[in-house]
Amino acid sequence: MSLEQNDIDQLVTMYREDFTPDVDRGLRQLHGRLKPSAGRIRRLPRRRLLAVAAVALLVIAAAVVLLTRDQQTYLINDSDALAEYQLPDGTSLTLQGGSQVRYDPNTYNLDARRLSLDGQAYFEVVPDQGRPFIVSNGTAALHVTGTAFNLRSRNEEMEVEVSEGSVILQKGTEKLSVAAMECAMAKPGAPMIHQPAPNLNHHAWRTGVLKFNHTPLEEVLSYLSDNWGIKCEWKDGKVCSYTVSGSYRGGDAGSVLMDIAELGGVKVRSTGTDGKHFLLEGSCSQ
Structure with a gap:
């Protein structure tokens, strides 16, 4: 389904203080900024018997996109299943249930592609040397130009496991280059950890x-x-x-x-x- 058609299934909430929203204008802006995927869904085998119901619920939950008064866009998966999205630059991500991504649609993909993650997600980043892909939290930041990796970011802890390419995990002035089949972790008050990950077990929630x-x-x-x-x-x-x-x-x-x-x-x-x-x-x- 397409956001350019009349069968829009996404809930859009826009608000500002002392402001009466122009809904038509807001939807036109949303069309130009967001390109969510068609909602292809992956679930662990334990959900097979409830496939139809789970898919229906996921489509509803995953379609909630909120534009807050600071103009941040939220991609939220509040279901138990997995949900796939596509960012404006073509980068795809799979969100675990209970996870969300936030970014500024006005600045994303200008000089950089900046966002934050609360939860766990798998990213396939479109290569772009001129616009680095940066995921940050209160403790660390992950710098990417084009690669595939699993990222868990919660409670100021960031853990990355790379399946293709390489990334740079940074905490303060300390940096770690993390290659394919490796993982690294950064958390407050502790040295960063860097180790092999030949089995990619941090991807198991998805695979x-x-x-x-x-x-x-x-x-x-x-x-x-x-x-x-x-x-x-x-x-x-x-x-x-x-x-x-x-x-x-x-x-x-x-x-x-x-x-x-x-x-x-x-x-x-x-x-x-x-x-x-x-x-x-x-x-x-x-």
Whole structure:
């Protein structure tokens, strides 16, 4: 569907203090500034049985574009599924549920392509040496000219994992060049971290694939947390440690946790109603 047609399915809210909005003019401005994709949707396999309903809900949620009084454009995905968008320069992004991107349509793609991210997204950036692509938060900034990467930015913490090309992660005066199959993290009060990422496990929320090769359990649990918000606590603070090898594809993240726990003889009990909080107990049989 196209924003130039009469079947516009997007909700546009415009407001200013002491100002009566000109809706027709506002829509014309929106047409020229935004080029969202046709709403192609990807979801993890656990949503297959609800595909039709999930798609319908996502189209509604993902279509909400807000122009605030400071003229910032928000792309918001408040559904549980994934949503795809296209920025004015042609850069595509996939937003995880609960994530949003914000940028100034008046300055975006002039001398630079600046935006902020709250949540997690996968970007395929259109190459443009003259207009760097910059994502920033209160702590760090990511500089890109053209590449593909996964980015998690929340609570002043920024973590990038690159699948193609390279990026530069900057915190203050410190800079890290992050190449394909590498990841890096910047957060307040700590040195930046830079390490290999041969399996691209930070992309799992989008690809549905986790791969481990003698990976410590603590690191495995961190991937489940970063990708799907899985929170684990050890009973009585007694932590079990062993390594995990193998591939896990799609399915419910809680079920993946059960399979991984079984490898070490760890018992898992759900402690919430959201399917994301678990209590672990075990003596580590591995």
